[in-house]
Amino acid sequence: MDDGVCAQERLASIAAASETKEGVTRLPWSAEHRTAFGIIAEWMTDAGLQVAMDAAGTLIGRTPGTGERPALLLGSHQDSVRSGGRYDGIMGVALACLAVRRFRNRFDALPFAIEVLAFADEEGVRFPTALIGPRALAGTLDPAVFAMADRDGVTMGDAMRGFGADPSAAVHLARDPARVIGYIEAHIEQGPVLEREDLPVGIVTGICGISRHMIEVSGETGHAGTVPMAGRRDALIGAARLIGEIGARASRRNGFRATVGQVDVAPNVVNAIPSTVRMTMDTRSVDDAARADFAADIARLASGQAADTGVGIDIAQTYDQKAVTCDPALTDALRAGVTGAGFRAFDLPSGATHDASAMADLCPVAMLFVRCRDGVSHRPDEYAEDRDMGVAVEALAGAIAAMAERG
């Protein structure tokens, strides 16, 4: 069977391990997670790998007979958002197994071991944290997270123990970087770029750093009828000007993204001038300096606008996550895999966080994006074509071969 068709069938099959009928809902340490692990273990076994779960609940398939050789890691996460799709995360595990299967009769000939990793939790839906598996391997796991509770009051530590994982041992899983060659993750793009480029796959140059700011615009309320336009200090007029400029200035920067996603107006009634607007600004770039420069630019603009119009504008950073640059050698191997599969090697940034973000603290990382229909993700209608997944398997196998050639 064609690898793309096989991937599609496997993803349809594992999609049944879901809490909901509408889309896929598979939370970490759940009954669905356990069912999924059984299925993933079959994929790994079919690829010729030896299967084990580590103390952080990561299912690991490793090439047998490759002894103490340093390992090339591939993988992604098994979990989904609530009522999400069939591809986000789990597709990366499925494609890695199919790529590795191509080498199953010649693992001995490779200069490295291979491991396929199926991480428990990347989405952060059940607990207000995520990336437990890769953080454990990178030695960056904060044990405080085990005390976090889900909405039923179950702590993550208890949930992990109930699943057979071991929180107290998970904090000692850090790998020796000298024994890891790198980590390659295939993932659906979750955006429209590859579809626009008419390409099945793309090479990720880096994972965007993320800044978030809370912007509070303060004016003065008043009756919509009794206060003349002149002399109004309408917080919404001030906010609107800022929203427009954030969009325009982000558009002028190469590869930059800025989004005002959440807006709350007070008092928010038809006949009152808005007194306060609180809104979020999310900015992303593979260039950390560009994010800092953009924030400074908006702060200057806001300060001038506040002076001009009499509204107060307060901007506070609420979140900061550094960018991850993909490794040139691993990325070149992926490039060779994509061109070997007969396609143009097209570069694009990842705007979202992935397991690779946390794995970057351990080793070089690279990512391969697979085109998704209409750029849709985290929804039941998330979809990747058989053929595109087939190209991705070909490209991953080509990358493994290219790394093996480098020795």
Next chain:
Amino acid sequence: MDDGVCAQERLASIAAASETKEGVTRLPWSAEHRTAFGIIAEWMTDAGLQVAMDAAGTLIGRTPGTGERPALLLGSHQDSVRSGGRYDGIMGVALACLAVRRFRNRFDALPFAIEVLAFADEEGVRFPTALIGPRALAGTLDPAVFAMADRDGVTMGDAMRGFGADPSAAVHLARDPARVIGYIEAHIEQGPVLEREDLPVGIVTGICGISRHMIEVSGETGHAGTVPMAGRRDALIGAARLIGEIGARASRRNGFRATVGQVDVAPNVVNAIPSTVRMTMDTRSVDDAARADFAADIARLASGQAADTGVGIDIAQTYDQKAVTCDPALTDALRAGVTGAGFRAFDLPSGATHDASAMADLCPVAMLFVRCRDGVSHRPDEYAEDRDMGVAVEALAGAIAAMAERG
């Protein structure tokens, strides 16, 4: 005692007829309404008037011995918003009583009768309707309103009957326009204009007409990280541009007011491009054609913007209330009263609706605004100075005298 000081004392005293300790809460047909009617009846009696309540619950004080002469009406409403101030509405009743008191020994000499009216319900807080008293007098009262229920499930009809009013008779209270000279209402400004002009009172030229529109901007959501800026159809960017233009274009029109007061963004989360923005536009002007022209202007702008940016913009009118022009003769009489009191006669529009809006269906109307501190109204800290109220009593008395001179 000085009339301004007397007004302040009377308003402090009647403010105790309140459901809440914080501010004044006096809803129609309530125990507090009954207490207030007792106090207002004393003011009317003190002014030399004969007191009666009509079937719509309006307390009416009429000059005795003026037989069948047509009547000059003065007044306002007794009710308040929840936790409102001491002045809105009730001050107009208090000042009218004090102005009429100046004529108490010479009612016979006037060529008209005078009535002071204390309407039950102008704010529309207890029931989703208002202006029962003036609508009854104008013959525009819709009997359907009696079936409306308050939040305890009490219908307005039952509440009125419990108070001693009579809904079935209220629909037959329409006055003969030939027997009414006009209606003059004093009210706090509820805006900052007189304070800016450093004037105690102002002459209302008209009561703004009001249009309300619901504006829905439709774009497309997407992940804040994975969708590049180019090709986004961000509903909030489209809405922001429109909000800015609504403010700027309204500011360029003389005496025009436009307010976007309510904004609801979907999905309204930090990391998603907004797909929809629903927002209200409230426009006010004493010139009905200007409102229509403004709405057409914004519709043209939205249509061009929708074509440029790929967002959909749908604008639907949800409310329309025609402007009321104040009567030149009554307004001239008020002007004479204000200049007679030693102040400049300053014209301004009323941006809010008043009892006079409904009385305009019966007879010529005019209004006198009294300066309020910081433009604040509908709040416990609403405040008018003794001296400003004294000037208003002087001006109202002067207007009555001017009307009497005209014969």
